[in-house]
Amino acid sequence: MNNFIVALVGYAVVFLGIVLLMIVVTIIGKFFSAKAKKAAPAPVVTPVEEAPVPAAPTAPGSAGELKLHDVEPKTAAMLMAIVADKLGKPLNELRFISIKEVK
Amino acid sequence: MEILYQNLSNIELQHVIMWVIGGILIYLAIAKEMEPTLLLPMGFGAILVNLPIAEADSGVQAVIDFLFKIGIDSHELFPLLLFVGIGAMIDFEPLLTNPKLMLFGAAAQFGIFFTLLMASFFFPELKDAASIAIIGAADGPTSIFVAGQLQSNYIGAIMVAAYSYMALVPLVQPPIIKLCTTKKERLIRMPYKGKKVSKLTKILFPIVVTVIVALVAPDAVALIGFLMFGNLIRECGVLNSLSDTAQNVLANLITIFLGITIAARMKAEDFLQWQTLLIMGLGLVAFIVDTFGGIMLAKIMNLFSKEKINPMIGAAGISAFPMSARVVHKLGLEEDSSNFLLMHSIGVNVSGQIASVIAGGLILALVKGILGM
Structure with missing residues (x-):
């Protein structure tokens, strides 16, 4: 009981x-x-002096630190998940600074 | 000449069995990479404490016993210090962006309480049944803390079961998840709304959690306090070097000693009992029922919610961090290669960490109250 x-x-x-x-x-x-x-x-x-340079889009969940250059957020998320998986480390222990498509 | 072979004559079958068990743990750690940080020291320790040397002659035994005395027996120092490191490793942001995920952490503690009832059929002493049930917390330090505080007779087997099943999460959970969910449910997409969490919220979170848990489960204060202290070091932003030390140096140092210290309770005469097999079985039951509990809550919530939840994320509510979150994420990708559940499952997983500590504290308080400890 x-x-x-x-x-x-x-x-x-x-x-x-x-x-x-x-x-x-x-x-x-x-x-x-x-x-x-x-x-x-x-x-x-303010009067426009010069056209602002558009910031590169940030990936979801990156807290605004990850810069994406010609990469879809979806693809970036997949890449980050793959890298984390291959390294055997959780995503929150890794820091991605930018992802750029190599043409 | 006698001195050269006297130890050979001391070898008994039970020693050999423990060497084999130690060898299996080392094999699993190295070849299968299953929780190697703990299974390897535990495996080697199991061999070390079962050498056929008279205890009086063995300095090793005395040292391991001493480590056990200061690290576990006396105020559970090792698991608490390990929690500082774990707290510094955890990012609670996915949870803070969606606090609703916390409910899954609570639901996935069902295994603890179900196993308590099951264990009481086999283990007449409440302190033993409760200590075995806490294997379902899927959290090594909490298991050691509770079993140590309740002075369970089976602390060695409980520790081995707790860490073994944590390592086996990638094998144990997928079949249960698949059994409890339909393909349609596994395909549910959950868009991640990556809201920005303010730094102040992240700093306040560990303090608020500590205070609330102290009110709800006072016996869990040591565990949650050390866990949240580690997290505060991480989030405050001015102690990066301490945070780094806690995550790496401190956690690694304690892990080395914890593993080998646990072996102090793996002496053949204590470990080779039929109860050990029973404890391993009950531990498995606890993990299975935990997984079931988390999934079922998601299914129930889906009955009332417009935004459907992928029930698989409920399974990440067991606090085996981060293995369980990864398992759910992988299963999601298996069903649909563009369905990313990681941020949700991580959120649920860290809530499981908090819920398991609360559950451990409550078990302690209730059992101590009943037994008048």
Whole structure:
């Protein structure tokens, strides 16, 4: 009977704890993203002197650090997954700086 | 002349069996690359502590016993220090971009509690049943911590089972995932919305998690505290050298000693019991039911959700990090070579790490409370 109580209460409380965490993390995330949006300076209209150079697109999940040159984000994601797999290292331990198609 | 052959006469069959077991662990580590960082030291340690030398003459035994005493027996120092390194390795960003994924981490702890009930049929002492059940946490340090705190009689077998099954995740999980899901479900695509997570959120996360877990499961504070301390070092941005040391030097050093220290509980007389086989079997049950639990939650959520979830990601809720996430990603690619589930499965996988620590702390609190420890 003790074991049954431990199992039942334990599983229920794990869920409770995780739900609590989920709520707090969601609130924190929303609070700071709203704050960041507010803090962002309003765009200032300035006379165009020269055409801005378009930034290379970034790959999904790269936190904006990976520059893609003539490579589709989908292809880049696949390449990163393959490299991580071949190296036997998780993706979050690798840092890709740029991916360029060699023509 | 007697001194030259006296040790030969001390050899017993049980020593030879332990050498074979040690040899198998070393083989799996080297030839199959299954958790080599732990299985190799454990395998060598199993041979080392089962040499036919009288204990009084063996300095080796004394050193390994000492390591066990300071590293595991006394406040579980080694697993806790290892958690600092693991915390520094984990990037919680995929989880922070989609906190809903945390639920799968909780669901995939089902194996722990199911195995607790199963184990109680074979192991009358609650402390043993609970320690065996925690193999389902799929987390070596948590298993050692709980089994050590509860002073289980089977700590050696529990450690071997925990680390062996973590290594076997790529073999254990795929058939269960395929059995529990249809091809149509495995083909579900989940676009990754790579939202930017602010640095402040990443810094606050380990602190908030520590406080909340302390409120929910006070006995897990040591584990979660050290895990999140490692993560804070990583995310703060001003301690890159410490983060690097924790991820590499500290984690590697502790792993070397942890593996060989575990062998202190692999002496033939403790290890060669029918219960060891039973524990290995129950450990497998725990992993299977964990996988089932995570997948089932995804299926249930799909009944109510507009945005369908690929149920396979639920399986990554076991905290075997990052093997489980990789397994799910690979299975996704097998079904559809352009379906990338890695970011989702990593998010679920790291939530499993947190949930397994909470589960371990709760088991500790409840069992200690019942047993009056």
